[in-house]
Amino acid sequence: MDEFKVRTVDLQRVQNQTRHRTEGLSSSTLVLRRGQTFTVIINYDGRPFDPLKEKLIFRIVLGPIAVEVPVSRFGQPSATQWTAILERSVPNPTGPRALSVSLSSPVTASIGVYTLQLRVETRVTVKTHLLGQFTLLCNPWSQADSVFLQSEDLRTEYVMSDIGLLFKGSPGNIVSRPWSFDQYEKGILDICMKLLQVSPQHQADMGKDLQNRSNPVYIGRVISAMVNSNDDKGVITGNWSGDYSGGVNPSKWSGSADILRMWAETQFRPVKYGQCWVFAAVMCTVMRALGIPTRVITNFNSAHDTNGNMVIEEYYNEMGEKLSFSRDSIWNFHVWVESWMKRPDLGRGYDGWQVLDPTPQERSAGIFRCGPAAVKAIYEQKVDAQYDVPFVYAEVNADVRVMIVRDRTVLSTSVDKRRVGALISTKRPGSMIMQDVTSEYKTEKDMVPFRAAGGIAARGYTFGDERTMPREDSKGVAVSLQLLKAPVVGENISFNVIITNNEAAQKLLKKHVNAQNKEYNRNPTGSFWESHDDVKIGPKETVTIKHEISFKEYMLKETAEDSLVNLAVVIEDVKTQERVLASEEFNIRTPSLNIQIQNEVSVIINTPQVATVVFTNPFNVAVSGELTVSGSGLLEEKAQMRITIQPRETTKKPVSFTPRMAGAKMLSANLVLENPPTILHGFKTINVQAS
Known part of the structure; x- marks a missing residue:
């Protein structure tokens, strides 16, 4: 035979x-x-x-x-x-x-x-x-794997799902930003594996790198460094200058596939440009593709403590203008990821969510990367636990020391122990709403309850407040700011200054109010609006003074999706020369795009469908720009069109699509306007049924 x-x-x-x-x-x-x-x-x-x-x-x-x-x-x-x-x-x-x-x-x-x-x-x-x-x-379904996640719902969300929401703005005016993680897009997994091969660790010692790749802690550190381009042939170059010539404005990205493909197709030349949410979203894509459960986290009022003293110093002049004396800053929001893994290197009790941050802020062991820092170690203030726990602890817990200065002389000081890490959030599994995870990072005593006022959280940093100076140091006057409604691009900003005289004698005060534009990651630039008045206030009286800043006064110069404002008021007692300050940082939201589906309840795989993007121009002028609609698993190619809309006119743009994957999918739309230079977003989640 x-x-x-x-x-x-x-x-x-x-x-x-x-x-x-x-x-x-x-x-x-x-x-x-x-x-x-x-x-x-x-x-x-x-x-x-x-x-x-x-x-x-x-x-x-x-x-x-x-x-x-x-x-x-x-x-x-x-x-x-x-x-x-x-x-x-x-x-x-x-x-x-x-x-x-x-x-x-x-x-x-x-x-x-x-x-x-x-x-x-x-x-x-x-x-x-x-x-x-x-x-x-990696295998989060296998109980013996170090990335095992108990719940099927959580595995569906944190490994399988390719759609997400990134949260931006400020704690009182949160903006939900759609993002397509794109791990199922053509060739993306192969590019994620390439990321490991291009890493300096692999290039230096291939055998050692490959052996270490059994450990998600090691993988997380490599990916955290490779997503930014600072020390290697990493994926994205950061740019916070406002000048994005020679690249893409970070606000224009809506998914990870374009970025990863561009990096791979140019022989690993870094893609221009990213900011924190872009770095985090791309890292989430790579980690999910590798089988490591990952979610995107936003920390509102995130401290960047450059000298490691756990205190952020802020300086204002006596006219209420914020000054850039300190290298420390508070980012209105900062975005990182958490990945789920065991931490045998830390001993018992530190398994679970670990902070990984690919945004290049500070070096960790000589390289721009951060983590994995166990969330439980941050909560327990275990600052000797590796990796980078002290840095992340400061991001969510640093004290803020606010000083009013004249000619570099400090006129008054207050300390705010609650502003930093005001809200830590992620997308809720299985739905498109926010989940508050602040209590996983901070103990009850470190958390601040928000007072809602006119739909926006208002926080007056008054000098007689227990959050600042102790009671016995309380001065004769207290002041706070109150936004009357959530600011929207095209509308006026309305706010109140509330002054209280704590003493039984009449006072003559000087009131200085100042508004400055700012980037989310650093101190503000010059003032664009100010108001100065004298105020007479009776014994034990409270006065409320309303102000409005018109759209014309704050109109955007650069294309942005949310412009941020630092608003401050300084009250000076003419007789005693004592000064108190209140400040509020907030974002001005852009109007959103609305997406409607013709037959929403029966979207079936491989069956053509029509979506309509609806937008009403809220401005008093005609606007024009480029509309882009994309959807992983729904549209093969992005749909792009130029549109012009008259003042107050509503436009409806139909887009045909044929779903090619079952499950929860997302259509997202971006409209980049030239005048005013702003970016509008909208999204619609669609449940695609198998045929």
């Missing part, structure tokens, strides 16, 4: 990827999760396979690391080593015979792109067959 001879080997791509929950991930290879069995069918000619006469040995290769796995007839998959077990012989009387082999990887296998070979040894011959490549990912 003919000798046993292998004809073909079938890697059972569709069946294996369905079982491994990797269907939809686009790769040039088979995609598997570690610690789980997969099936390979060996088609052969000649006499039936006889394990006494033939030896089948799989060779599994990752860079310089190779492991030989002989096929055994009996046994169980192992959690600690590669195994290959003969499942059955598949009879086929007419054609080639087939063997079904069950292969399994250890749950601690390194993630990467492996090469699979099969060697057939008989007494006289040795033949090697190259079977192709497979990409191995």
